[in-house]
Amino acid sequence: MKLLDIGEVAERSGVAPSALRYYEDLGLITSAARKGLRRQFGPEVLLQLSLITLGKAAGFSLQEVEGMFGKDGQPDLPRDQLHERADALEAQIRELTLLKEALRHVADCPAPSHLECPKFQKLLQAGSITAEV
Structure with a gap:
């Protein structure tokens, strides 16, 4: 599995690195490793960030968005x-x-x-x- 550097994740997702760190602090996303001080993420983080962005645009709080992920980090949308x-x-x-x-x-x-x-x-x-x- 190829890991993505925090800068690449930010560029590809449009989410600022500071927001990525914040989302990680909240437990919405998880870094897979570190390369020096830079966080490295698995490619699944892009799907997770898309869901977070969509949820925020729809007016869901970050706490509500957190409930849209299963324990495995995959979407578990409450219909x-x-x-x-x-x-x-x-x-x-x-x-x-x-x-x-x-x-x-x-x-x-x-x-x-x-x-x-x-x-x-x-x-x-x-x-x-x-x-x-």
């Missing part, structure tokens, strides 16, 4: 948590879409003043983006 996160992201997308539409309406509203725009008034009275846009 129920993935469904919950997907549902939460879907709700967030709906809210952000409403906000985007509200901002576009306010920006393009032909009323002489935004305060004269009935839809903008409803938006302000509702205090949220869930008002009809």
